[in-house]
Amino acid sequence: xxxxxxxxxxxxxxxxxxxxxxxxxxxxxxxxxxxxxxxxxxxxxxxxxxxxxxxxxxxxxxxxxxxxxxxxxxxxxxxxxxxxxxxxxxxxxxxxxxxxxxxxxxxxxxxxxxxxxxxxxxxxxxxxxxxxxxxxxxxxxxxxxxxxxxxxxxxxxxxxxxxxxxxxxxxxxxxxxxxxxxxxxxxxxxxxxxxxxxxxxxxxxxxxxxxxxxxxxxxxxxxxxxxxxxxxxxxxxxxxxxxxxxxxxxxxxxxxxxxxxxxxxxxxxxxxxxxxxxxxxxxxxxxxxxxxxxxxxxxxxxxxxxxxxxxxxxxxxxxxxxxxxxxxxxxxxxxxxxxxxxxxxxxxxxxxxxxxxxxxxxxxxxxxxxxxxxxxxxxxxxxxxxxxxxxxxxxxxxxxxxxxxxxxxxxxxxxxxxxxxxxxxxxxxxxxxxxxxxxxxxxxxxxxxxxxxxxxxxxxxxxxxxxxxxxxxxxxxxxxxxxxxxxxxxxxxxxxxxxxxxxxxxxxxxxxxxxxxxxxxxxxxxxxxxxxxxxxxxxxxxxxxxxxxxxxxxxxxxxxxxxxxxxxxxxxxxxxxxxxxxxxxxxxxxxxxxxxxxxxx
Numbered sequence: 082x083x084x085x086x087x088x089x090x091x092x093x094x095x096x097x098x099x100x101x102x103x104x105x106x107x108x109x110x111x112x113x114x115x116x117x118x119x120x121x122x123x124x125x126x127x128x129x130x131x132x133x134x135x136x137x138x139x140x141x142x143x144x145x146x147x148x149x150x151x152x153x154x155x156x157x158x159x160x161x162x163x164x165x166x167x168x169x170x171x172x173x174x175x176x177x178x179x180x181x182x183x184x185x186x187x188x189x190x191x192x193x194x195x196x197x198x199x200x201x202x203x204x205x206x207x208x209x210x211x212x213x214x215x216x217x218x219x220x221x222x223x224x225x226x227x228x229x230x231x232x233x234x235x236x237x238x239x240x241x242x243x244x245x246x247x248x249x250x251x252x253x254x255x256x257x258x259x260x261x262x263x264x265x266x267x268x269x270x271x272x273x274x275x276x277x278x279x280x281x282x283x284x285x286x287x288x289x290x291x292x293x294x295x296x297x298x299x300x301x302x303x304x305x306x307x308x309x310x311x312x313x314x315x316x317x318x319x320x321x322x323x324x325x326x327x328x329x330x331x332x333x334x335x336x337x338x339x340x341x342x343x344x345x346x347x348x349x350x351x352x353x354x355x356x357x358x359x360x361x362x363x364x365x366x367x368x369x370x371x372x373x374x375x376x377x378x379x380x381x382x383x384x385x386x387x388x389x390x391x392x393x394x395x396x397x398x399x400x401x402x403x404x405x406x407x408x409x410x411x412x413x414x415x416x417x418x419x420x421x422x423x424x425x426x427x428x429x430x431x432x433x434x435x436x437x438x439x440x441x442x443x444x445x446x447x448x449x450x451x452x453x454x455x456x457x458x459x460x461x462x463x464x465x466x467x468x469x470x471x472x473x474x475x476x477x478x479x480x481x482x483x484x485x486x487x488x489x490x491x492x493x494x495x496x497x498x499x500x501x502x503x504x505x506x507x508x509x510x511x512x513x514x515x516x517x518x519x520x521x522x523x524x525x526x527x528x529x530x531x532x533x534x535x536x537x538x539x540x541x542x543x544x545x546x547x548x549x550x551x552x553x554x555x556x557x558x559x560x561x562x563x564x565x566x567x568x569x570x571x572x573x574x575x576x577x578x579x580x581x582x583x584x585x586x587x588x589x590x591x592x593x594x595x596x597x598x599x600x601x602x603x604x605x606x607x608x609x610x611x612x613x614x615x616x617x618x619x620x621x622x623x624x625x626x627x628x629x630x631x632x633x634x635x636x637x638x639x640x641x642x643x644x645x646x647x648x649x650x651x652x653x654x655x656x657x658x659x660x661x662x663x664x665x666x667x668x669x670x671x672x673x674x675x676x677x678x679x680x681x682x
Contacts, residue, residue: 118338118355120239121293121324123431124192125389126422129243129359129398130182131367132225133200134168137403140369151367151400155202155249159260162250169204172219177405179225179232185407186238189415190422192430193239195295195396198226198284200243200367203250207288211279214250230288241293242284244277246312246328247301251276255303270303278315285319294320296328299335306330313337326357339394340558345573346384348555348562350391350434357394360384362411368400375410378417379463382519383444385418385429386461390445392434421519425486428459428522435459436476436531440551440564443471444520448531455481456530460523465515471523473507475534478527480507486524487516496525504534537646538585544673546585548649550666553581563665568629570600572665580652581666587614587644589673595620595636596670597651600628605660607653613639613671614647619654622664631667638674 109117135154140147142158149157155165186194199205205215207226216225226242233240248254253273255265285291294316299309309329313336316325327337339355346358362381363372376384381397388395399411422429428447435446435458444463451457456478462471480496495510507525515521540546550562550571557579563572571581595611599622606622620636649671653663 114338117322118324121193121339121394122355124239125394125429125432126189126191126385127193127195127239127241127357127394127396128182128186128189128191129396130194130196130401131200131243131398132174132177132197132206132401133367134165134172134202134204135200136174136368136401137168137171139403140365140371146371150365151369151372152197152200152202152365156258156260159258161260162263165202166214166250169214169219171403172204172216173221174225174401174403174405175221177221177223177225177228177401179228180235182229182401182407183232183236183238185412185415187236189419190426190429191397191415193241193292194229194233195241195243195293196226196229197243197245199245199248199280201245201247201249201298203245203248205280207284209280209283211276211283212251226284226288230291234289239292240288240290241295242291243295243297244281244284245298246277246296246304247298248273256301274308274311277312281312281316282319285316285323291320291323294323294325295341296326296337299328299330304330306332306335310336327354342558345561346387347391347393347558348560348571349438350393351558355394356392357396358384358388359396359398361398361400362414366398366400368402368408373410375414378414378421379519381414381418382421383461383463386447386520387445389429389432389447390435390437390461417519421517425517425520425522428461428486428524432459436533438554439536440562441474451526454529455526458525458527458531459486460509460525462511462515462521462523465521466511469511469513471509471511472501473509473525474501475504475536476507476527477505477532477534478507478529480509480525481528482524482526483509484524485511485516486522494523503539536584538583538649540586540588544588546587546649546671548583548585548669548671550668553583556580556582570629570665570667572628572662574653574662574664574666575656577653577655580650582648582650583669585647585649585671587641587647590642590644592638592640592674593671594638594674596633596672597636598631598633598667598670599625599664600631600667601625601664602628605657605662605664607657607660607663608655609636609663610652610654611636611639611669612648612650612652614641614643614649616641628665 131152135152138154140151147157198207208217208224209215249258253268255268313325324338326339326341327335329336339357342358362376363374365372385395432447432449435448444461447459449457483494483496484491499506499508538546538548550569559573559575560579561573563570601622601624603624608621610619616639618637618639625632656663
């Protein structure tokens, strides 16, 4: 460390500030929290920036490409610190332009920026008094975080700091990463916590108003939820209005203001707590020279709309190149998203969830309350109906107005209530051609809050019920539906407490054969249970060759006694030792077994 840490008096004062404020934050009312979170809930779209020494390595080590994500290069390669630390002598991003980055974020329609101040490798991108391993020890000798703060404040862009709780460089941090053979006898985690607090105090007092603190790396067992609550209160002691993510511990009771699903979008809204999906534009966090797997602009717009439709935010990452420039494919895509938002932004910003729990065949919905008790549904049409007729299913409200947001003439579209498949629906004549190749948005005004006709799977003519993955209600944080072509399945079934269910209407009591269609990659599988109207059976999932190599097994039979409106559920009971997931579920079929009398001779 190059400069002295806090004096004993300063430490005591800081501790006193924490103890005082810990009481205050515990008394925050729901209304106060809503006011603090209001801008973030309105924003919906932000920019994530991963930048560090790993950007210099660019996904390589000792001349060879490295598998995995760029920002984990030190961990993946198991490189000794004495070889990795000299990368700071190559860190000279002279073309890093905070103004240009902020202008790009604004052009993309983003409302806030979160940037890595210090990632897991321990290298700080700001001028810190508490470490020699920082940007001021590199050839650049520029406080990049000051430049970002100045640019964001100048252009009225909300600013967030990413800060890693784990540190592969600091001698007091334990456990050590693979390949780090330094002794731990003298390591003192309490001393490391003080180091973190000192750096956080710098970040929260030297750069003006900070809107978000985005922690990461709390998965190591050394860090506890109590430590997380301590840091949460400490941070808000300096910036009371700041919003803090939930990567401050373990389990469902860890502190934090919003959840952070990474690289996926939950299948349904995760609950009352705010949430934000963080996503890469290609496959890696941080610059990786060989990664050109850029997501299309349409995919990014669909992801943004999907997040908003479930009440979440979308934090989209960019990785500057070693010289500080932004790769052109990123710029092109962000500008294209921005042009779409310039026309359709009202369907994203400040919206709340749409009324549907199951995926719609053509896209998703967001909503806003209007004056006079009306509600506007924004229909995000990804797949334009060939007959130009959009069916908004299972909704009983009367339509009052409909128009395409991209039609600046505001020409009204014909919309009317109809009965389709035995349930009320709204049908809109939207014409033969989509207004956007990315996402055509129809604004549909209805009378009152959405009155939804409950979805229930009904029996076919032979009495069987076909329960598809896309119609299931998903229960859990990890499990999710994959609607990509050729998949149409429920995957990431990595926890026994995640489960799925279908509301069904069972016409007749009797014995039903349960057929389960799934895929299961080698090394995975386990036990699962099926519950039909309260009747249960257990079965085993076997390997099929791959997650999307499907097989259909007869799981068993159930004797159903309850008819009418019931439910069917599938639960993971046990995952095979060494496996990652039980299976990837495509569908469940309940087929009635009909007793046949022998024909008379």
